[in-house]
Amino acid sequence: xxxxxxxxxxxxxxxxxxxxxxxxxxxxxxxxxxxxxxxxxxxxxxxxxxxxxxxxxxxxxxxxxxxxxxxxxxxxxxxxxxxxxxxxxxxxxxxxxxxxxxxxxxxxxxxxxxxxxxxxxxxxxxxxxxxxxxxxxxxxxxxxxxxxxxxxxxxxxxxxxxxxxxxxxxxxxxxxxxxx
Amino acid sequence: xxxxxxxxxxxxxxxxxxxxxxxxxxxxxxxxxxxxxxxxxxxxxxxxxxxxxxxxxxxxxxxxxxxxxxxxxxxxxxxxxxxxxxxxxxxxxxxxxxxxxxxxxxxxxxxxxxxxxxxxxxxxxxxxxxxxxxxxxxxxxxxxxxxxxxxxxxxxxxxxxxxxxxxxxxxxxxxxxxxxxxxxxxxxxxxxxxxxxxxxxxxxxxxxxxxxxxxxxxxxxxxxxxxxxxxxxxxxxxxxxxxxxxxxxxxxxxxxxxxxxxxxxxxxxxxxxxxxxxxxxxxxxxxxxxxxxxxxxxxxxxxxxxxxxxxxxxxxxxxxxxxxxxxxxxxxxxxxxxxxxxxxxxxxxxxxxxxxxxxxxxxxxxxxxxxxxxxxxxxxxxxxxxxxxxxxxxxxxxxxxxxxxxxxxxxxxxxxxxxxxxxxxxxxxxxxxxxxxx
Numbered sequence: 001x002x003x004x005x006x007x008x009x010x011x012x013x014x015x016x017x018x019x020x021x022x023x024x025x026x027x028x029x030x031x032x033x034x035x036x037x038x039x040x041x042x043x044x045x046x047x048x049x050x051x052x053x054x055x056x057x058x059x060x061x062x063x064x065x066x067x068x069x070x071x072x073x074x075x076x077x078x079x080x081x082x083x084x085x086x087x088x089x090x091x092x093x094x095x096x097x098x099x100x101x102x103x104x105x106x107x108x109x110x111x112x113x114x115x116x117x118x119x120x121x122x123x124x125x126x127x128x129x130x131x132x133x134x135x136x137x138x139x140x141x142x143x144x145x146x147x148x149x150x151x152x153x154x155x156x157x158x159x160x161x162x163x164x165x166x167x168x169x170x171x172x173x174x175x176x177x178x179x180x
Numbered sequence: 181x182x183x184x185x186x187x188x189x190x191x192x193x194x195x196x197x198x199x200x201x202x203x204x205x206x207x208x209x210x211x212x213x214x215x216x217x218x219x220x221x222x223x224x225x226x227x228x229x230x231x232x233x234x235x236x237x238x239x240x241x242x243x244x245x246x247x248x249x250x251x252x253x254x255x256x257x258x259x260x261x262x263x264x265x266x267x268x269x270x271x272x273x274x275x276x277x278x279x280x281x282x283x284x285x286x287x288x289x290x291x292x293x294x295x296x297x298x299x300x301x302x303x304x305x306x307x308x309x310x311x312x313x314x315x316x317x318x319x320x321x322x323x324x325x326x327x328x329x330x331x332x333x334x335x336x337x338x339x340x341x342x343x344x345x346x347x348x349x350x351x352x353x354x355x356x357x358x359x360x361x362x363x364x365x366x367x368x369x370x371x372x373x374x375x376x377x378x379x380x381x382x383x384x385x386x387x388x389x390x391x392x393x394x395x396x397x398x399x400x401x402x403x404x405x406x407x408x409x410x411x412x413x414x415x416x417x418x419x420x421x422x423x424x425x426x427x428x429x430x431x432x433x434x435x436x437x438x439x440x441x442x443x444x445x446x447x448x449x450x451x452x453x454x455x456x457x458x459x460x461x462x463x464x465x466x467x468x469x470x471x472x473x474x475x476x477x478x479x480x481x482x483x484x485x486x487x488x489x490x491x492x493x494x495x496x497x498x499x500x501x502x503x504x505x506x507x508x509x510x511x512x513x514x515x516x517x518x519x520x521x522x523x524x525x526x527x528x529x530x531x532x533x534x535x536x537x538x539x540x541x542x543x544x545x546x547x548x549x550x551x552x553x554x555x556x557x558x559x560x561x562x563x564x565x566x567x568x569x570x571x572x573x574x575x576x577x578x579x580x581x582x583x584x585x586x587x588x589x590x591x592x593x594x595x596x597x598x599x600x601x602x603x604x605x606x607x608x609x610x611x612x613x614x615x616x617x618x
Contacts (some may be wrong), residue, residue, distance in 0.1 A: 081497065117563050118542060119445060119522035119535045120388055120609065122491050122498050124409070125454045125475030128430050132452040150409045150452060152430055154387035160359050163562065165225040166569065167358075 031083060051145035065095025067106070067178035074176040076134055077169060081117070083129035085137060091132065104144065110134050111175040112152040113167035114157070118153055127152030127174075134174045188332035204374030204587070204607070207245060208279060210597035215251040216336070218244060219278040219303075222255065223296065224263030227288025233318045236286060236296050236325040239373075243329035244341040246373065247573075249581030250336075253278050270306045282332060292317050296324060300332055310335045322375060342569045345372045346613040347576060348380075348390040348588060349398055353605035364369055367401055369416065372612075374600055379499055380414060381421075387532065391434050391443075396614045400424070400434035400443055411445060424461055430454055435479045435488075437505070444469075444488050444505070456490050459503060469503050470510060480520045481505065489513060489523040491531060500534060500547070506522065514547055516554040522565065524549075524590075526572050533566035533575055542591065543576045557594045566614045570593075576600075576610040 063069045069092075076089045085093070100106050112127030131150035139145060160167045189603065194340060220241040244250035259272045259598060273281050284298030294317065300310040312331055314424045316324035321346055326465045328342030332358075355362045365387040370377040380388060385404035385478050393413075394398060401412045409431045414421035425431040429448030456469040456476045470476040472585050474494035481488055488505050491498045498521040500514040514520035519537030527545070538544035544558040544566045560579040567576050572592060579588045579598065587605030589598045601607065
C-alpha cells in the first residue's frame with residue numbers, strides 16, 4: 001500500500017513536472033501575500049525548514065508542499081460556483097499532506113475565497129466549501145484534523161481587483177497558510 | 181423637460197441646504213413624466229438671529245424631488261414667496277402650473293426650541309389640505325424637516341414617507357493597485373438622503389451584512405477583525421457592542437426576528453457545513469433549522485416571524501427556500517432562473533427581493549410569493565444586496581459605476597431610479613432602516 005502510494009505520488013510529480021508552469025504562471029506575484037493580511041503573513045511556523053517529508057519540486061525547482069512551498073504552490077484555484085478540486089492540484093496537496101503528516105506540530109489554515117459575482121454571504125458559503133474540499137483531501141491523506149483550521153472570506157478579500165475573467169479566476173481560491 | 185427641472189431643483193436644493201457634509205451624492209437617473217408639480221416656498225423665520233438652523237423648505241423640496249413623484253418649482257421662478265395663508269394668491273400658482281403649494285414658518289419659542297409650522301394647499305381648488313406644527317431642536321432640525329416631508333408625502337400619496345429614515349452601508353477605501361493593496365472598511369449610518377454620515381465601526385479587515393433591529397436602535401453585522409467571521413450587535417446611540425457569535429467556522433448573515441429577541445444566522449460550526457440557525461441573543465440558545473451538505477445562508481424572517489426564507493444550493497445553483505422558524509421541512513420558493521439568492525421580505529409580506537441571474541447579469545428582482553412570478557427591476561451587471569424601504573415603495577441596492585461600487589434605488593414598479601455614490605472608495609451592502617418611532 002505504502003509502495004503504491006509512493007508510486008502514485010511519484011507519477012503525479014512527474015506529470016506535474018512535465019506539464020507544470022503555464023496554468024499556474026498567471027498568478028500575480030505578491031497578490032495572495034497581500035490578501036493574507038497581518039497575522040496570516042507570519043508564515044513559517046513550528047514546521048521548520050520545509051525540507052522534511054521528502055517533498056517533490058515543481059518545474060521551477062520550487063518546493064511543492066510545506067511552509068517552504070512557493071506562493072503558487074500554496075494556492076488552489078477553482079471554477080466558477082464550484083468547490084471540487086481540479087486534478088492538477090493533486091501533487092501540491094499530496095506534498096502538503098506529506099509535510100503535515102511528518103511534522104505533527106505544524107499547523108495550517110485554509111483560507112477560502114470567491115469571486116465577486118453573486119451575493120456576498122452565499123460567496124462566504126462557497127469559500128468555506130472550497131476550504132473544506134482542500135481540508136478533506138488533506139485528511140484523506142493522513143493529516144490530523146487538529147492541524148487544520150478553515151476560514152472563508154467569500155469575495156471580501158480579493159487577491160486582485162477587477163471585474164474580468166482573469167481577475168475572477170485569480171480570486172476563486174484557497175490559500176494554504178502555515179503557522180496558524 | 182420636467183425631469184431636467186426636477187434634477188436641477190435637487191442639485192440646487194442640496195447645494196443650498198448643505199454644501200459639504202453629505203458623503204453620498206444623489207442623482208436621479210430616471211424619473212417619471214407624471215411627477216406632480218409642487219411649489220415649496222422658503223419658510224418664514226420668526227426667531228432670534230439671522231436665520232433658522234437650516235433651510236427646512238429646501239430640505240423638504242429635495243426630499244419630495246428625490247421620491248421621483250414630485251417636481252418642485254425652482255425658487256427663482258416663484259412670483260411670490262408667501263409665508264402665511266392670507267398672502268397666498270392662488271391664481272399666480274395656477275398660472276405657473278403648480279398643483280400643490282407648501283408654505284411655512286419657523287418659530288423659536290425658546291433658545292433651543294423651534295417649531296416648523298406648515299400648510300399644504302390644493303392650488304386648483306384653493307383649499308388647505310394639511311396644516312401642522314412640527315417641533316424641533318437645533319440638533320434634530322434636519323430630521324424634523326424630513327418629518328415635514330414625510331407628512332406632506334403621506335397626505336398627497338396616501339403612503340407613509342421614508343425621508344426621516346436612515347440607511348446603513350459599508351464603504352471600502354483601498355490603496356492604489358490591482359493587487360498588493362491595503363483596505364479600510366467602514367460601517368456607516370446616514371440619513372436616507374446621505375446626510376449626517378456616522379462611522380459606527382472601522383477596520384482593516386472586512387465588515388459585512390449590516391442588519392437593523394426592528395426598533396431601529398441596533399445593528400447586527402459580521403466583522404473579520406479577528407481574522408475570521410464573527411457577529412456583533414452594536415447599539416447605535418451609545419456605540420457599545422457585544423460579540424454574539426464567534427463559533428468555529430462561518431458566523432454569518434444575521435437577520436433579526438420581528439420581536440428583536442433572536443437572530444437567524446448561518447453557521448458552519450465544526451462540520452464545515454453552512455446551515456440556518458436561530459440564536460437567542462440573551463440566552464445564546466441555538467436552534468438548528470437546516471441540515472445537509474448544501475450551502476444554507478442569508479436567512480430573512482417573514483413578517484409574523486413564523487417562517488424563515490433563505491438561500492440554499494441544494495439543487496445545484498442557489499435558490500430561495502422557506503422553513504418554519506421553529507423547525508420543519510424546507511420548501512422551495514423560487515423557480516424562475518438558475519440563480520436566486522439573498523431574499524428580503526417586502527414590508528407587505530407579499531414579495532421577496534432577490535439577487536437574480538438574468539442572462540449572465542446579476543440583477544435585483546422581486547418575486548411575487550402568491551403568483552410565483554419574477555420581475556427584474558435593475559439593469560446592472562453585478563447588482564446585489566437589495567433592501568426595501570420600510571414603506572415598500574423603493575429598494576436600495578449595490579451596483580457598479582465603472583469599476584466603482586455605488587448604491588442605487590429603484591421604485592418597486594421599476595420606474596424611478598437614482599444613484600448614490602460616495603466621494604471616495606466603494607459603497608456596498610445598503611440596509612434601509614425601519615420607520616423611526618413616532
